[in-house]
Amino acid sequence: MKAQDAFDANAEVALRLGAWWEANARDLPWRFGRTTPWGVLVSEVMSQQTQMSRVVPYWQSWMERWPDARALADAPKAEVITAWGRLGYPRRALRLQECAQAVAGQYADELPQTYDALTALPGIGDYTASAVLSFAFGRRIAVIDTNIRRVLSRVFVGTESRGGAASAAERALANRVLPKDVKRSVTWNQSVMELGAVVCTAKNPLCDACPIAHDCAFLKAGRPGLGEKRTRPRQRFQGTDRQVRGLVLAALRALPAGTSLERSKVEQLWKDHGQLAACVASLDDDGLIEIAKDGSLSLPQG
C-alpha cells in the first residue's frame, strides 16, 4: 500500500469516527472542557484498569473535596485511602497524592506539559501522560492503551493485538495513523478509545453498530481469532493476596476515623494466618496501613 493510500483511507476513517464521536460520546463529567488539567489527570489515574461507570461517582466527590493538586497534597493519608473506597489498587491513591505533592511543590500547583515531566510524576506512565497531553492540553501525541491497540490492529492490520506491552509495530502504527492536524488528533484519540470501549470490544464487538465497519480489515478478513486469548492473562482474584489485602483495608476504612482494629479482630478477617500476616506486612510496606506495637492496625495517621 502506498503512503498516500494509507493517508486517504485514514482521513475517511477519521471523518466517520469524528461524526460518530459527536453523536455518541458518553457524557463523562471530565470531558468537553468541564474540568481542569488536574481533573483530567485524576480521571485517568482512577480509570487505570477500572471501568468508567465505576469511576464517575468517585471522581465527582473526589474533585469536590480536593479540587486541585495542592488540596490533595495537604490531605491526611487516611482520608485519601478512605475516599478511594472500592476503586481497587489502592496504591494508586497514595501515588496520586504523591503526584499532587510533586505538582504543588515543584510546579506551583500547575501540571507540567511535557511527556518527560509528566512520566516522572508518581503513578503517571506512558498512557496517562499521553492522555493528559492530548485530552487536557490539546497536544498532538499518540495515546496507546488497550482499547486503542485493539481497534487500530483490527481496523488497519486485520488481526487481534497481542498481549503484553505495546510492540514497536503497534506504536509505529498509532503514530502513522494519528491525524496531522492537532485538533483532529485529539478527537481521533478520544473517538478510537471510545469506540474500543463501547463498540469494538474485546470479546463481542458490535460490528453492526460500527461507524467504520466498511473500512475494517478485521471484519473483511472474517474476524480471525475473535474471542481467542489476546491480552495478557489476568490474575485470579479469589484467594489471592489481593483479595486478602482488600479485606484488611476494607475493615480499616470502616472504622471510625482515628481508631484502630485490634489484633484479634484482624485475625478473624482470613483463616490462613500465614497469608494474612504476609498481606498485612505488604500493606505496611506500601504505606497503606500502620501496625502498632500490640499488633492492632490502622490507616496511616501521618
Next chain:
DNA sequence: GTCCGGACGC
C-alpha cells in the same frame, strides 16, 4: 469464566 481507558519493580 473474561475483561476492564496501567504502573511499577525486578
Next chain:
DNA sequence: GCGTCGGGAC
C-alpha cells in the same frame, strides 16, 4: 518481559 497490585460487571 513477567509478576504483582482490587473489585466489579457481564
